[in-house]
Amino acid sequence: MWDNCGWESQLLETGFLAIFLCPVWTLSQVPRRCPPSLICIWTFRWLIVRIMLGAGLIKIRGDKCWRDLTCMDYHYETQPVPNPMSYYMHRSPLWFHRFETLSNHFIELIVPFFTFLGRRMRIINGLVQILFQAALIVSGNLSFLNWLTIVPSLACFDDASLGFLFCSRGGAMKTVLEIQKEDKNGQTLKPTKGMRIRQVFNVSLGILIGCLSVPVLMNLLSPRQVMNTSFDPLRIVNTYGAFGSITKERTEVIFQGTLSEDPKDPKAVWEEYQFLCKPGDVYRRPCLISPYHYRLDWLMWFAAFQTYEQSEWIIHIAGRLLANDSTVLSLLDHNPYKDGGVPRWVRGEHFKYKFSQPGSARAAEGKWWLRKRIGAYFPPLDLEGLRGYFQSRNWPHPHIPTQKT
Template sequence: MLGLKSGLIKIRGDKCWRDLSCMDYHYETQPVPNPMSYYLHRSPWWFHRFETLSNHFIELIMPFFTFMGRRMCLISGAIQILFQVVLIISGNLSFLNWLTIVPSLACFDDASLAFMFWSSGGAKKTVLKIQEETTAGHTPEPTKGMLIRRVVNISLGILIGFLSVPVVMNLISSRQVMNTSFDPLRIVNTYGAFGSITKERTEVIIQGTVASDPKDPSAVWEEYQFFCKPGDLYRRPCVISPYHYRLDWLMWFAAFQTYEQNEWVIHLAGRLLSNDSTVLSLMDHNPFEGRANPRWVRGEHYIYKFSRPRSTSAAQGKWWIRKRIGPYFPPVDLEGLRGYFQSRNWPHPHVPGHRS
């Protein structure tokens, strides 16, 4: 069901999924690329088309194999797990792919997994014997505990079935939405990934300066570095899956929107101006560590692209090349942010040794 939801949202979403060109962009523009993303991005065009077709087959066709008998169910489970492993290798998609592997394990029955629990009596033979007896109708009289468990299982199935009605209606709707919860308990939800693909990677680079005048051409602006999101052109993309750097992920979303749509970015700037240790613990490099706090912080907007192998940039050790778009948010200081924070009922950042 997870794969089917993702497959449908793709077919109904970005046209690049229909013209098979989405993988031309995905590796470079996904939230947090890893080192393999760099090399996979440079694959031939025909390989990217093959990847997209394979994605459609696995997400739109393979889920139905689950209901086509034991052998087809086993094949479906194996392919789904292999697909998730490929996604893990090709990008840092957090714990998403690891969680998706879990329901795929249900495709494997006891007989197929018996080799993992081999015993002197032969676990596989025992399982097969039980299955043969069940098929022949030779089942033991259910105990009280078995009956209670059966009632609980049926009740839970009815509850999930009832709560899943809006999810299924959304699934078959031409106006399908993704990543939405339909009940207050959040037991069932609709899911979908990468219904649209960004064609250019934009990044917000946060910079600070100790200069008194941010408009002074001689002001030196120094960059903050996040743990994993692209910033330093010479830093190799990281490997973190299944770990999840939430701030890095949120910065990816902020980069293709505006700071007005992501006011938390200004809140982040205020915390950096006050050298807030909690916020700085979420970042890899603070250029003002052990020095005076920055007087101004700004956000700059850049287009990032992977450098080309064997190019001059790559020879210099650059994994990325970038081009400035313009300002993302203007230079701000603590005093200038006071009214902004008050209007939103945010506590004003406090600088140790000063009154705020």
């Protein structure tokens, strides 16, 4: 499952459900005789309920800061890939952070049940969820997760509530039910063989989703709830959740290279590699990439609060940098050796990062971040020294490039 992230399972499930919204017997975008079934619509409504409840319950059962309403004191600064708005949101008053956390619990734990309380409450749920996702999009780079979550939220609306978006010149748009009941002559339509076959498929879909939802429901009710997993091999119905725990300090792994023969030489000049979006250069403004997803930047966030032994792919990247591998370098924003030369050594340094204070002297200097060195993340490495490490893991050893003169 790619990076084993929850939104990738969510993408698969949303795509699977969308299959049953598509017309089968015609190429018309909105077929008159076979509109989407209410069963299909309810599978999307059930999806948004599970997404939000899973996220809310994992928070309440997880980090203590969600219960004492302090998680938002840290979230904007320590989330995987902050954006420019995160910088300012982090400096909001403490009372506002408490309000944010409490609102998050209300939206994820209470509002989803509006889905089952009639049309008006269901529409309110749809509006709240879309506005909530829009707020998350503005305040952070959470890839396409929030955009994807808007899709099942749309199922909370009906034709009457959305009709104003599609009014024709001749008057209001007819609802799906009206189209289904009348043909061009205003006569009642009789179900065709194809329509009956589709009804069988829709009922089968409802039964399938219901059966596969049983272990998901049991997981939601369990005090040992797990998030972002599936209980069926095809991942048709999954359990979701995000930010069950919040890191209180932001740490970053910074790759550095040198042309020096001796990495212990105090005169050795170490140049930094910059990733596309993750924090590195303290003068670089946080990027804005949503709905795009830079997977390597995201994985570097995980690696920063682990060790390189737990994230061995970090060493693999170091080896590729020593070889000036174009594939890896294409995933970076800045290669200090792009104009010639090949690093003889690459090391990983571990830093703690904090947002600068808006209006402070350092912010006036153009610093978005302040950082302090923690220590070495991994020691200086050269290609020859990595040969045994790569062979023990059946990795192809990078080719030692020819030095330019």
